[in-house]
Amino acid sequence: MQRRKFIALSALGGAALGFTGVNCSHRSKAFYSILDKPQQLSYICDAKTIREIGMDYRLQTPAETDGDKLEELLTTDFAGKPVSSSSDNLYIQTLINQKIKHDFETGNTVVVRGWILAVTEARQCALLFVNSQ
Amino acid sequence: MHVDGRLLENDSLIEGDICIVGAGAAGISMALDWDNTPYKVILLEGGGFEYDPKIQDLYAGKTTGQPYFPLMSSRLHYFGGTTGHWAGFCSPLDPIDLAKRNWVEHSGWPITRPDLDPYYERAHKKIELGPYDYNLAFWQKKDPAIKPLFENDSIVWNKMWQFSPPTRFGEKYKKDIVTSRNIHLYTYANVVNIHTNEGGSAVREVTIKNFEGKQHRVRAKNFILACCSIQNARLLLASNQQATGGLGNDNGLVGRFFMEHLEIKSAELWLLKPDPLKLYAFDFGVTKARAELAINSKKQEEFRILNGTVSLRPLDMAQKIKPAIEAWNQDDPRKSGDRFFGNFSKAAKESAAPHLARRSYELFTRIEQAPNPESRVTLDTEKDGLGVPRASLHWELTSFEKRSLRKIYELLGEEVGRAGVGRVKLMDYLQDKNDNSWPSFTGGGWHHMGTTRMSSNPKHGVVDAHCKVHGISNLFIAGSSCFTTAGAPNPTLTLIALTLRLSDHIKEQMKN
Numbered sequence: 001m002q003r004r005k006f007i008a009l010s011a012l013g014g015a016a017l018g019f020t021g022v023n024c025s026h027r028s029k030a031f032y033s034i035l036d037k038p039q040q041l042s043y044i045c046d047a048k049t050i051r052e053i054g055m056d057y058r059l060q061t062p063a064e065t066d067g068d069k070l071e072e073l074l075t076t077d078f079a080g081k082p083v084s085s086s087s088d089n090l091y092i093q094t095l096i097n098q099k100i101k102h103d104f105e106t107g108n109t110v111v112v113r114g115w116i117l118a119v120t121e122a123r124q125c126a127l128l129f130v131n132s133q
Numbered sequence: 134m135h136v137d138g139r140l141l142e143n144d145s146l147i148e149g150d151i152c153i154v155g156a157g158a159a160g161i162s163m164a165l166d167w168d169n170t171p172y173k174v175i176l177l178e179g180g181g182f183e184y185d186p187k188i189q190d191l192y193a194g195k196t197t198g199q200p201y202f203p204l205m206s207s208r209l210h211y212f213g214g215t216t217g218h219w220a221g222f223c224s225p226l227d228p229i230d231l232a233k234r235n236w237v238e239h240s241g242w243p244i245t246r247p248d249l250d251p252y253y254e255r256a257h258k259k260i261e262l263g264p265y266d267y268n269l270a271f272w273q274k275k276d277p278a279i280k281p282l283f284e285n286d287s288i289v290w291n292k293m294w295q296f297s298p299p300t301r302f303g304e305k306y307k308k309d310i311v312t313s314r315n316i317h318l319y320t321y322a323n324v325v326n327i328h329t330n331e332g333g334s335a336v337r338e339v340t341i342k343n344f345e346g347k348q349h350r351v352r353a354k355n356f357i358l359a360c361c362s363i364q365n366a367r368l369l370l371a372s373n374q375q376a377t378g379g380l381g382n383d384n385g386l387v388g389r390f391f392m393e394h395l396e397i398k399s400a401e402l403w404l405l406k407p408d409p410l411k412l413y414a415f416d417f418g419v420t421k422a423r424a425e426l427a428i429n430s431k432k433q434e435e436f437r438i439l440n441g442t443v444s445l446r447p448l449d450m451a452q453k454i455k456p457a458i459e460a461w462n463q464d465d466p467r468k469s470g471d472r473f474f475g476n477f478s479k480a481a482k483e484s485a486a487p488h489l490a491r492r493s494y495e496l497f498t499r500i501e502q503a504p505n506p507e508s509r510v511t512l513d514t515e516k517d518g519l520g521v522p523r524a525s526l527h528w529e530l531t532s533f534e535k536r537s538l539r540k541i542y543e544l545l546g547e548e549v550g551r552a553g554v555g556r557v558k559l560m561d562y563l564q565d566k567n568d569n570s571w572p573s574f575t576g577g578g579w580h581h582m583g584t585t586r587m588s589s590n591p592k593h594g595v596v597d598a599h600c601k602v603h604g605i606s607n608l609f610i611a612g613s614s615c616f617t618t619a620g621a622p623n624p625t626l627t628l629i630a631l632t633l634r635l636s637d638h639i640k641e642q643m644k645n
Contacts, residue, residue, distance in 0.1 A: 104548075109547055117556065
């Protein structure tokens with residue numbers, strides 16, 4: 001089952017059971033497309049390359065192979081707190097962009113397939129890979 | 134005036150005030166600096182005014198270690214020397230290049246950048262460069278269209294370069310030299326031995342030979358070796374009749390610390406939006422100045438790395454260019470030159486115009502080699518046609534260069550990402566931090582340096598701060614063999630500046 005479909009079904013299931021997940025329930029498809037779409041990198045690399053980068057990042061970083069873990073890392077703000085479930089897409093896109101810039105500024109980078117990437121965008125690539133399985 | 138050494142009566146004695154050995158960039162610059170003075174200047178050139186295969190063969194030699202260009206074609210052996218095929222790239226050393234860096238063993242010149250500045254300015258005139266101004270702002274005033282890749286220069290800065298036409302010394306200065314009243318140029322005058330007085334404290338005369346079987350002697354008050362790094366060392370080592378290890382070699386340093394610039398493609402720059410990056414573009418014969426990317430000296434210190442610069446070439450063109458080490462593989466410098474420059478012209482013709490906006494560029498590095506005593510020139514057992522042992526070069530790199538190269542690109546990659554202009558992709562050989570090997574396309578810049586390095590301490594250098602050989606009162610060295618460290622820029626501008634400084638010093642000394 002594709003991970004995106006699984007998330008949607010899980011959210012539906014959660015709703016049916018009468019609870020709302022902190023990270024998933026109110027989030028739209030667009031929200032997830034922000035998480036697994038490294039915006040700047042997508043100007044340079046095609047989707048296949050981005051998936052391959054994601055695949056290799058997961059191999060290089062065994063602690064970050066799981067989709068939920070990647071989502072959690074991507075949706076954590078600078079204070080280390082999870083992004084509010086009511087946050088809009090613009091907010092999450094801005095946060096991701098800021099995290100990428102911060103990664104470059106602080107040397108929180110990783111070399112994957114030769115690309116010098118912010119860890120945040122490498123996680124986005126990894127999430128895309130996971131979601132495409 | 135000009136005298137053909139082949140036409141002199143055998144065993145002639147030539148006498149003058151100063152004797153300059155070698156008529157390349159250094160030798161001619163120095164000789165011209167003495168034009169119209171009351172001093173008689175003897176300028177000795179091993180070859181003639183044109184290429185001669187038999188003379189060029191005197192530069193042949195073996196190489197070991199890191200694969201290198203054939204020695205025979207690495208230098209030109211006729212009037213004008215290697216300026217006969219240089220590309221004209223010029224930029225001064227950075228202040229950090231001359232400083233003692235505690236993370237670079239054997240670094241630290243006994244002079245500073247301000248000591249060289251007035252001579253850089255004079256050297257500019259010799260090689261027909263623009264004003265001695267390497268500030269980006271100065272060039273931006275001339276052309277507002279040149280814009281840096283990123284404004285913040287606290288990590289990566291824009292090191293400006295200027296381009297000589299390039300000045301071919303043989304053509305440009307032949308008339309000035311041969312019509313000079315006090316400069317006496319002798320062609321076909323190969324120095325094969327340097328003789329000192331009994332105590333070895335001063336040079337008495339040099340022996341010159343040619344293929345016509347003639348041998349002459351030259352006497353002068355001061356002697357200046359200006360034959361390039363490999364030949365300067367070779368001549369000192371081969372002049373071993375009075376000092377077993379060769380002249381100026383009491384501490385075994387002559388020929389050691391041979392340095393080159395590693396010149397190697399290293400990464401790709403991919404931009405989010407197409408940009409011609411005019412500030413970094415180069416069009417041979419057209420571009421007067423451009424920038425290369427370099428790491429700020431504070432960051433070099435923080436990360437304990439060597440200095441290097443990164444030039445940008447359109448990727449579509451760069452991918453068509455054969456590595457220099459592959460193209461420049463013939464003993465005959467004319468053939469190697471044709472292959473090398475032809476390769477560039479062909480790639481340029483087959484690619485889009487250099488000024489067009491592109492999204493991808495090759496990042497090409499020129500990085501200093503760390504001073505390494507095991508990287509050295511020695512004498513071979515084989516002798517050349519005039520009976521002088523041939524040079525043998527062992528070019529040796531270390532993991533320091535590789536680590537520095539990788540770090541330069543990590544910092545550059547982070548800066549490109551931070552600025553949001555694109556991303557950098559490393560070549561395969563830089564991706565594994567534990568891999569210290571070099572790929573087959575690793576090359577040099579034909580920049581030979583360091584074999585008679587400068588230090589105030591005779592235990593650490595062959596020449597002192599005035600380029601005088603330690604322990605020999607009237608023997609001086611002109612050229613990049615005196616460089617203590619290599620810096621990132623091509624050496625011609627600096628070696629001419631250093632030569633003009635030496636010239637002033639000898640003039641001052643002779644006045645007294």
